[in-house]
Amino acid sequence: MTPEAPMQTPAHQLARDHRTISIAEFFEKNRHLLGFDSPTRGIITTVKEAVDNALDACEEVEILPDIFIGVHKLSDGLYKIIVEDNGPGILASHIPFVFGKILYGSRFHQIRQSRGQQGIGISAAVLYAQLTSGQPTQIISRCSYHEPAHEFLLGIDTEANEPNIVSHTEREWERAHGTRIEITLKATFSARKRLIEYLAYSSVVNPHTRITLDLDGEHMVFERTDHEPIKKAESIKPHPHGTELGRLQRMIAHKELPKHMTIHAFLVDQFSKIGIKTADEICIHAQIEKNTPISHLDLATLTALHAAMQQAKIPPPNAQACLSPITEDQIRQGILKEFNPDFASAKARTAIVYAGHPVVVEAALGYGGSLEAEGQAKLLRFANRVPLMYQQGACIITGAISAINWRNYGLSQQGLPLGPILLLVHVASTNVPFTSESKDAIAAVPEIEKEITLAVQELGRELKLFLSRRDKMRQSDERAQAICSFIPDIAQKVAETLERPVPDTSPIEGRILKRVVAKKQYRDGTVYLSVSNYTSTELDISIYCFSSDNLSLASPKPVYCDESDGEYTAVWNLHLACGEKWSAEFLGTGDGTIDLRGTSDEQKVVIDHVSS
């Protein structure tokens, strides 16, 4: 500050209070922006930030993540959170900054998909812990077997936004590499269900991850279902269509660029998707000689260059390289595993670009099964493979889905559609536009909204088809059942007329109903088993038989047979083509029961002529 005139104006008085505000002070005061708005949320936000970091770090070096989470109550309102990973570890010299300085990180300046990006989350948790419990955070990290682990106790000097190192020691650690954070904060743990949901959903979109949870002694494992590490997303150069004039100015003035670099070379070298020919065109359009050194460009020329860049036809950025979508197949598997619906489908849109950032929207829809039949659809929102657990109402995913007319797909709606429906939407981008630093909700960017709408509408059409087929099936089923109810009477009449025994009509019924029919019959000391496949598909199924007869002597021999207290259990595994019939026999009375496994209840008919 330069010295002022001695006059004391009101401005002089006001100036006395002017001060730089540190970002740590700012976020300490406005901690609700970071998801630390209540003691209830503190635990989940802390776990989420640590897990995000662990997954990102593992992905960087393509390790299958193995994450341990501990939540322990120390006293009333005081909790200890532990998150430990098998990632690459963090260099000792960097640990204080990663955990003790807000806005410090490696991914902010890179254009690629990652969970963390700003370098805010985990240091905000350290800040919150310090504010509420007064205690520093413990970090242990190790980078390889050949080096010791490092243990830090640290906090944040809020006024300076710099790490405050309480202690630093080298130590033994059983892990070859990884990071462990132990953080003590004031909290109320009423969000147990939400924490478990968060981990379950994380597991759905990160099927390569194993998460182990210790909730004050209660253990849970979210096992990995995929054993391939996620391919690391690569950093790309900025796309010309998303580059603002001011940023172009800065790029050109960057100290690492040679002053005599030509504008043509600059365009080709510094941007995604500008080749020699496109660079030529841009220079011609902007009326700039292409060999002009970049240091010679004034604001007017740059403005023309920028306009020409925006107007040039340039392909979208390479989304394959820099994004890591979950894929339709894995989303669908995840839904089936987690919710077991009658119908499940997933759609991945091709990449689009908003403000220069590639975006891929993936969506999935599940219907029926174990999904809640009453009330609004269950909505799972994800951004860059992270479940979004709060502020559903403020998210464009909710907005886009609520704006769809679900009556078109045979559903009623109150905002979201009503019924046993699961909707999952994943937005993957090099820059997901969140509504706040807490990354709870995605902002209303029209391009993204449109992609969500298109993906979900496509799923809606598939659901409509499924529902109408199911209704048709039900109808034809009902007709078939109506016919079948007459058959035994007809058979009886015919038999009486012809004075012959009443024939067994169940195979006919099975054929009409298109089912798998398992039958047990008894004749003269022998029990006959048969399974007929009247469905329109090949089947791999098993027939179970429980009886006091000695099933181990059956022909053909069961693949499994066990006896206990005189009761036999036998299993035959069958492969039956359409229309094929299998049979077996054994000596005995035919007591006990039989059952089919490996086919749905609706598809099977079990006829037990002995016990019935």
Next chain:
Amino acid sequence: MTPEAPMQTPAHQLARDHRTISIAEFFEKNRHLLGFDSPTRGIITTVKEAVDNALDACEEVEILPDIFIGVHKLSDGLYKIIVEDNGPGILASHIPFVFGKILYGSRFHQIRQSRGQQGIGISAAVLYAQLTSGQPTQIISRCSYHEPAHEFLLGIDTEANEPNIVSHTEREWERAHGTRIEITLKATFSARKRLIEYLAYSSVVNPHTRITLDLDGEHMVFERTDHEPIKKAESIKPHPHGTELGRLQRMIAHKELPKHMTIHAFLVDQFSKIGIKTADEICIHAQIEKNTPISHLDLATLTALHAAMQQAKIPPPNAQACLSPITEDQIRQGILKEFNPDFASAKARTAIVYAGHPVVVEAALGYGGSLEAEGQAKLLRFANRVPLMYQQGACIITGAISAINWRNYGLSQQGLPLGPILLLVHVASTNVPFTSESKDAIAAVPEIEKEITLAVQELGRELKLFLSRRDKMRQSDERAQAICSFIPDIAQKVAETLERPVPDTSPIEGRILKRVVAKKQYRDGTVYLSVSNYTSTELDISIYCFSSDNLSLASPKPVYCDESDGEYTAVWNLHLACGEKWSAEFLGTGDGTIDLRGTSDEQKVVIDHVSS
């Protein structure tokens, strides 16, 4: 950074990308958090930030604000915004930081109501201008007649978050004191209506302010209606109930406090509302000897002290001093002036405390008049005298109002109540919890939600009373009209029976209907005017007469009389007590018409026996 072992682990590779991120870089990338999410919003956000600062500065020194706003289109998509105020000005040495450094300001560390608080807004506008137009911002400011004005051209060094001064000169300026900012940014100006609304609403809650708008040559003035400057809100000390353990730790370690200060003196001196007796109690409860020097307290003792502070009975902070609510009367006047409803009422709640911050909620409700009869209620949201123009759906004000059962008050609802309704809610606090830095919506803090609900419910009850009274009035009106429809017939029958001329029944009708009755009659070359006040209130009204008769000769003489093309216009101003009658007469034919002004259409009956 200390030197690392030479081993190259994956962690070494990752560490190469670790970097400090400047807050300017962060907000440049995440500018939607600041309300710069679209070219449409750019202009409004810029104006809003500059106006907020101007109003705050004027309030600090209790000047009546006079603000000029210019919005000028420079070329397609390029706009220049000018905001100029008559505030105290800013010292030249501070200007670069106020406008060219994010998180620099005077109000962050003060506990009192103000519009700006973080030191983000106006420098974010400078950052956005630089990013989109590449141009620096011009600032002119002057602190008194005895000093020259200073003119700066400046931008922000984004990577360092420091001002980048392009030029600085002293200059002449016609203002004695004030500040002018001229900022060039890329924008589309489709939000004309919203800008005008924003200024109109600002004017409602800042009645002491005059705002002049120049929209590319189109001028508008929002005139002040109150000529008293707002009383400056005073800074208060932190309240013990809102002080977290970590903050207490920092306060005790503050370098400006004498190390030997006793804990007792510290409590009394550093907090709001702790007197000697309360400090005694806290020390006893925490089992700390009250003369212990503050430098002797360890974490365990501090934790006990903190717990005792939270449990002590301490009155809420002094909201009168640090808050500046609008007041019921001014809100009501503002609504009446702006919307002219049939019913208007305002409620101010008494101050409450959330997390140590005092909050006052004020609400108002208008019904009928010029308010739109169809659709949802019009909702005006304000925080610390600033209109909130975006993200209505994400705001707790909307949430609280939608959660009220409006059927209780005789209204239907779809979220908000339906009908010709205006709802206004103002939240004033030393720390309004916004959902993001753009300060568009208030976060869901239960204490604040409850206050909004209670204030609006009270207004709902008043509205219900008004509506039921109005319905009763209408009913009795209808009855009176039914009776009046018989009177002429009865008069006619009676006159026929008695063989007398039919009497004039209109005064009777006026009396039954409780109206003001104006009558013009003609008899033998003289015209008689009369006005009878049958209402239950005293009235100041005017009677207008238009005629070719020479009204200037009437007795009593009109207060105003004009002749043009042989047509006279005359006006008499009358004060009539309840039941009082006024009359006048003049020579002529009685052609033309008469009218009453100064009373509602429903209240007056004009009977013109000559022209009818």
